[in-house]
Amino acid sequence: MTLVTDSSRPAAEARGLTLSLNLPDLGSAVVSGDASRLQVLFNLISNATKFTLPGGHITVSLTTRGEYAVTEVRDTGAGIPPDFLPHVFDQFRQLDSAPSRSSGGLGLGLAIVRHIVRLHGGRVDAESDGVGKGATFRVPLPLLALTPELLASPRGRRADDPGGLGRHWRHRGR
Numbered sequence: 001m002t003l004v005t006d007s008s009r010p011a012a013e014a015r016g017l018t019l020s021l022n023l024p025d026l027g028s029a030v031v032s033g034d035a036s037r038l039q040v041l042f043n044l045i046s047n048a049t050k051f052t053l054p055g056g057h058i059t060v061s062l063t064t065r066g067e068y069a070v071t072e073v074r075d076t077g078a079g080i081p082p083d084f085l086p087h088v089f090d091q092f093r094q095l096d097s098a099p100s101r102s103s104g105g106l107g108l109g110l111a112i113v114r115h116i117v118r119l120h121g122g123r124v125d126a127e128s129d130g131v132g133k134g135a136t137f138r139v140p141l142p143l144l145a146l147t148p149e150l151l152a153s154p155r156g157r158r159a160d161d162p163g164g165l166g167r168h169w170r171h172r173g174r
Contacts, residue, residue, distance in 0.1 A: 052078070
């Protein structure tokens with residue numbers, strides 16, 4: 001997770017934003033999934049960077065809740081109107097679809113995030129108290145039970161998966 005936030009930090013700082021990482025010691029939390037496809041965190045931080053005004057703040061945190069690792073990206077940005085919130089993950093849906101809008105994009109980023117997260121057995125939720133009040137995106141992903149085989153495998157790769165499609169994203173504390 002620190003790799004993703006470290007790679008996102010220059011863009012945030014260039015826009016005059018503060019990017020904070022709240023990463024408590026969670027031991028060896030392991031999430032089932034392909035680490036290269038779980039780059040959805042980068043997409044969520046990029047969106048927060050795009051829609052937060054200079055001087056704003058983005059906080060990325062990781063916690064465990066029951067059998068889930070929960071990643072949260074919270075910003076002090078533009079916020080999401082209540083009537084648009086149910087459509088925020090729809091393909092090609094954008095709050096401002098005018099050709100002159102400043103944010104760019106096709107309206108696919110959050111739809112792709114939702115698709116990838118669902119493929120990994122998780123979900124993604126968005127909440128906002130409205131325009132100008134920021135937004136929070138939360139991604140709970142199922143934790144794996146730690147087995148001796150999983151702990152012994154290099155980079156979380158299972159011994160029976162030489163192609164690496166079953167890699168696991170592993171958090172090893174600080």
